[in-house]
Amino acid sequence: MNSKQRAQLRSMANTLQPLYQIGKSGVTPAVTEQLDAALEARELIKITVLETAPDSPRETIDTLAARLHAEPVQCIGRKLTLYRRSRENPRIELD
Numbered sequence: 510m511n512s513k514q515r516a517q518l519r520s521m522a523n524t525l526q527p528l529y530q531i532g533k534s535g536v537t538p539a540v541t542e543q544l545d546a547a548l549e550a551r552e553l554i555k556i557t558v559l560e561t562a563p564d565s566p567r568e569t570i571d572t573l574a575a576r577l578h579a580e581p582v583q584c585i586g587r588k589l590t591l592y593r594r595s596r597e598n599p600r601i602e603l604d
């Protein structure tokens with residue numbers, strides 16, 4: 510993903526509300542499954558990392574990106590944005 514595509518995704522994510530929260534349990538297999546399904550359905554999702562989470566937001570986005578085979582779009586404060594092209598129903602066309 511190049512910087513132009515990442516900028517396009519950041520602008521799209523600007524209006525999104527966070528769908529999920531990562532709390533004191535951290536990135537569990539159940540959380541990973543839910544986020545995998547959400548990425549397949551929406552392609553672009555925003556996540557909040559709570560203060561009680563065991564890892565920092567930067568570590569969390571790296572872990573999630575690796576487990577979900579997704580692209581980290583941005584990490585601002587405690588808000589993360591991930592993108593993964595849908596296998597069955599792609600909606601977002603990147604330049």
